[in-house]
Amino acid sequence: MGVNLKGRSLLTLLDYSSEEINYLLELAAKLKEKKRKGIQGTSLKGKNIAILFEKTSTRTRVSFVVAARDEGGMPEFLGKNDLQLGDKESVKDTARVLGRLFDGIAFRGFEQKTVELLAEYSGVPVWNGLTDQYHPTQVLADFLTVKEEFGYLEGIKFAYIGDGRNNVANSLLIGSAKMGIHFTLIAPKELWPESRIVNLVKEEAEKSGAKINFSTDPDAVYKTDVIYTDVWVSMGEEAKFAERIKLLQPYQVNTNLIKKADNDKLIFLHCLPSFHNRETTIGEKIYQEYGLEAMEVTDEVFESGYSRVFEEAENRMHTIKAVMVASIGDLNAVQD
Numbered sequence: 001m002g003v004n005l006k007g008r009s010l011l012t013l014l015d016y017s018s019e020e021i022n023y024l025l026e027l028a029a030k031l032k033e034k035k036r037k038g039i040q041g042t043s044l045k046g047k048n049i050a051i052l053f054e055k056t057s058t059r060t061r062v063s064f065v066v067a068a069r070d071e072g073g074m075p076e077f078l079g080k081n082d083l084q085l086g087d088k089e090s091v092k093d094t095a096r097v098l099g100r101l102f103d104g105i106a107f108r109g110f111e112q113k114t115v116e117l118l119a120e121y122s123g124v125p126v127w128n129g130l131t132d133q134y135h136p137t138q139v140l141a142d143f144l145t146v147k148e149e150f151g152y153l154e155g156i157k158f159a160y161i162g163d164g165r166n167n168v169a170n171s172l173l174i175g176s177a178k179m180g181i182h183f184t185l186i187a188p189k190e191l192w193p194e195s196r197i198v199n200l201v202k203e204e205a206e207k208s209g210a211k212i213n214f215s216t217d218p219d220a221v222y223k224t225d226v227i228y229t230d231v232w233v234s235m236g237e238e239a240k241f242a243e244r245i246k247l248l249q250p251y252q253v254n255t256n257l258i259k260k261a262d263n264d265k266l267i268f269l270h271c272l273p274s275f276h277n278r279e280t281t282i283g284e285k286i287y288q289e290y291g292l293e294a295m296e297v298t299d300e301v302f303e304s305g306y307s308r309v310f311e312e313a314e315n316r317m318h319t320i321k322a323v324m325v326a327s328i329g330d331l332n333a334v335q336d
């Protein structure tokens with residue numbers, strides 16, 4: 001039986017099978033091609049889409065907006081000061097109102113519980129655009145980028161280095177375990193993912209044949225196809241800079257680390273935003289306070305021929321479009 005994602009929310013990749021993830025990646029590639037040809041889509045025609053964000057965003061926000069418009073949908077951005085969510089009105093009541101007026105809801109915020117409640121009470125598909133725990137739409141874009149580069153996912157050697165217990169690391173682990181990607185998480189033990197996630201991931205890996213390894217040693221990047229990192233301090237954890245800098249300095253992605261991988265074909269990925277140069281106010285303040293030259297990645301690697309970070313950023317839009325079209329769109333209208 002073919003994959004059918006009609007009416008489905010995307011709260012975490014744990015709820016999706018490898019066939020369903022593959023289906024979304026193929027649909028995203030098709031929609032990307034269609035956009036390249038300049039074809040205005042109609043598969044989301046008449047669909048009102050709420051984009052409810054408690055945290056700031058560049059890529060995810062504009063991806064939902066542009067993706068919706070490209071396919072004829074009508075996106076409405078609702079920032080944290082625009083609604084009474086959680087302050088004057090419960091998440092459940094907000095969900096019931098939004099569900100009556102909108103056909104789908106994108107949510108970015110703190111607690112995973114909020115996105116779960118929105119899905120449960122709105123009665124319409126809800127797409128997780130990042131919570132403290134997961135970032136599933138990010139990983140779809142990451143996998144599309146890897147697939148475009150190497151042509152396949154199963155058997156790819158993927159190294160994530162840095163804060164191993166954040167939303168991106170969790171979702172990459174889950175996605176890799178499902179897709180048969182050999183995933184090595186390299187981080188100090190203090191920043192390894194929680195055991196609940198590790199256990200879930202091990203079960204998935206047994207089914208797919210993915211090898212999942214945890215290491216404290218940056219040398220574990222040897223012969224990897226992908227090196228991936230993320231910021232050392234995620235949104236909402238700003239008080240942790242001192243602690244993270246101390247723990248993570250040996251895990252910086254720099255030219256030395258790229259050399260350790262010893263693979264000319266490797267690519268560097270980062271979900272972005274990134275502190276890789278001296279052109280951000282927050283980054284500059286931290287560099288000065290701690291006497292740093294760089295944080296999670298050096299400018300040299302970020303700007304190098306290994307880097308695919310802007311292909312990856314563009315792919316956020318194509319994959320988010322696929323998620324919306326698959327769950328609320330008219331698939332017959334997706335022609336190429």
Ligand code: CP
Pocket residue numbers: 056057058059060061130138271272273
């Ligand atoms: N990668 C990502 O989610 O970027 P934004 O925070 O800009 O949405």
Ligand code: NVA
Pocket residue numbers: 130166167168230231233234235271272273
């Ligand atoms: N881990 C980062 C990802 C940003 C896209 C954060 O949560 O801030």
